[in-house]
Amino acid sequence: MTTLLSLLLAAGMAWGHDIRGDIAGDVGSSADYIAVGVRSGAIIEQRWADAMAPIPLGSLVKPFTALAYSGVFPEFVCKGAESRCWLAHGHGRLRFREALAQSCNAYFLNLSREIDPGTLAVVAAKFGIAAPEIDSAETRIGLGDGWRISPLGLVHAYAELASRVGEPRVNEILAGL
Ligand SMILES: [Zn+2]
Numbered sequence: 001m002t003t004l005l006s007l008l009l010a011a012g013m014a015w016g017h018d019i020r021g022d023i024a025g026d027v028g029s030s031a032d033y034i035a036v037g038v039r040s041g042a043i044i045e046q047r048w049a050d051a052m053a054p055i056p057l058g059s060l061v062k063p064f065t066a067l068a069y070s071g072v073f074p075e076f077v078c079k080g081a082e083s084r085c086w087l088a089h090g091h092g093r094l095r096f097r098e099a100l101a102q103s104c105n106a107y108f109l110n111l112s113r114e115i116d117p118g119t120l121a122v123v124a125a126k127f128g129i130a131a132p133e134i135d136s137a138e139t140r141i142g143l144g145d146g147w148r149i150s151p152l153g154l155v156h157a158y159a160e161l162a163s164r165v166g167e168p169r170v171n172e173i174l175a176g177l
Helices: 003-020 058-067 096-101 105-112 117-126 151-163 168-176
Strands: 033-036 043-047 076-078 092-094
Touching (some): 058 151, 076 105
Antiparallel strands (some): 076 092
């Protein structure tokens, strides 16, 4: 699999999951997409009406929040609604990779409570995206509309992420997408 193809698959899965999963509001349909080259950063194909306008992008921010977490990713037990997850009956015991693959809100809320806002801002800047306007454990995982990023900016951030596959933590994140 080429890096580009795997990025497209990863981004496509993330968009699709987001739309089906835990985003409230009209982010777009699964037919909207932007494809960029991982090496060049150039847009290959785009079908998104206003890709520069910052919008809440929901769970798609989770990989960048994860990068701001220092330390070994924990195991966590998601008890569903009681743990504030979108999956009412819960995901049960999860490791990082499964939590990301299933976009478990409870796992990521637990993670995001431990994150230093300054570190998150540094990570966001490194990937060319804005930091949360309203910083809270919730906005750091894409709940609400306190963290707005342009779809184009986020696609470039994912391309940057894919290009850093050799970095151990990035590799762990890409494996969960
Ligand atoms: Zn969960």
